[in-house]
Amino acid sequence: MIDTLVFLIFAGLTLAGAVAAALLRNLVHCALSLTVTFAGLALLYLSLGAQFVGFTQVLVYIGAVAILVVFAILLTRGSGALPGNLVTTSAWRIGWVAAVAVGFVLVAALQHAPFAQSAAAAPAVSVQQIGQALMGPFVLPLEIVGVLLTVALIGAVIVAMPERQGEDQ
Amino acid sequence: MNLTAYLVVAALLFALGLGIALTRRNAILVLIGIELMLNAANLNLIAFWRYGAHPEPMTGMLFALFSIAVAAAEASVGLGLVIAWFRHARTSDLDAMTRMKG
CATH class of the missing domain: 1.20.5 (Single alpha-helices involved in coiled-coils or other helix-helix interfaces)
Structure with missing residues (x-):
């Protein structure tokens, strides 16, 4: 029960950061929500019992890649809001239809995939x-x-x- | 929690990364979308490492570690390219990069 709750919080944090990165207009805000996604992924790794990979994720992604992205955004002076309306262009709509279709196919395939699972504890x-x-x-x-x-x-x-x-x- | 829950999270994260890479017009945000897709693949690797039947307990984890290293290299070169392009064209908008067509 508490495991499920913790997993839902971590997964929600990860996906919410990605959704915010997809929808926010200000590029610096996008980079910060990307950092939230990386932190959520590090928490998911820790909850899976992969401590070393979790801390590597924190060091490499939050410590290096996110900083690099922020530097690149500021060096290219992209911190202002984007011009024009993002929502109404046809390319925007087609891109999201394709992405949602891919996600739907993946999730539907996973629901019917018979993976052999071992119920043992995490390998130490x-x-x-x-x-x-x-x-x-x-x-x-x-x-x-x-x-x-x-x-x-x-x-x-x-x-x-x-x-x-x-x-x- | 079971394996499928983690795989569903990874699939949704991959779809979101694909959507970002396809729809955003800023080159840096396209790179962010690619990073999200790579991270979704890493989550799959770790989930299978944890729940799969593995005779060799190291391999899945080291795959994920090498994948993180390669993704870091990709991010540095990609952002370097964006900065170099910005110096020429004074923009990081992909719609303005038509001069890159072959």
């Missing part, structure tokens, strides 16, 4: 075990993610770096 995974798995069987993906993050760091800096006038032509 300590941080030490995660570290040993990352250094053991998962060492190659870890190295590739390291290379990917380095490439993304250098690439993002080079892409966003101001071009010097008249040098490339």
